[in-house]
Amino acid sequence: MPTPLPLEVEQDGANVALILAGPTVSAQDMEEAVVTCGEHMRFNQACNFAFDLSAIEYLDSACIGALVGLVRDVEPIRGRVALVGCRPNVLFLFKSTRIDTIFGIFEDMDDAIASFSKQDSRW
Numbered sequence: 001m002p003t004p005l006p007l008e009v010e011q012d013g014a015n016v017a018l019i020l021a022g023p024t025v026s027a028q029d030m031e032e033a034v035v036t037c038g039e040h041m042r043f044n045q046a047c048n049f050a051f052d053l054s055a056i057e058y059l060d061s062a063c064i065g066a067l068v069g070l071v072r073d074v075e076p077i078r079g080r081v082a083l084v085g086c087r088p089n090v091l092f093l094f095k096s097t098r099i100d101t102i103f104g105i106f107e108d109m110d111d112a113i114a115s116f117s118k119q120d121s122r123w
Contacts, residue, residue, distance in 0.1 A: 022055035026059030027062035047079030
């Protein structure tokens with residue numbers, strides 16, 4: 001039985017920071033993180049989610065589907081999904097699949113959270 005993904009979640013108003021421990025993330029791990037986001041949307045009025053991936057050395061390509069699904073869930077409520085601290089190989093995955101254009105990609109969490117308040121800008 002795989003061990004659960006260590007996930008730290010911090011919410012401040014509509015913004016949620018999710019810090020994933022590494023070094024790898026499976027599709028199931030990411031699905032569980034996305035479910036956590038859904039719970040914050042339903043029960044805590046969250047709409048913006050920033051995933052800190054700085055500890056992740058390998059991201060299963062199937063994780064992209066879970067993240068894209070979250071983007072679809074937050075768009076109707078004008079929410080956003082940001083990725084923070086991506087290592088080069090993880091960033092390459094996002095760029096090679098060309099979905100880096102639907103996520104904000106930031107070096108640090110503060111910049112990602114600040115971007116959520118800029119209502120008129122797209123990544």
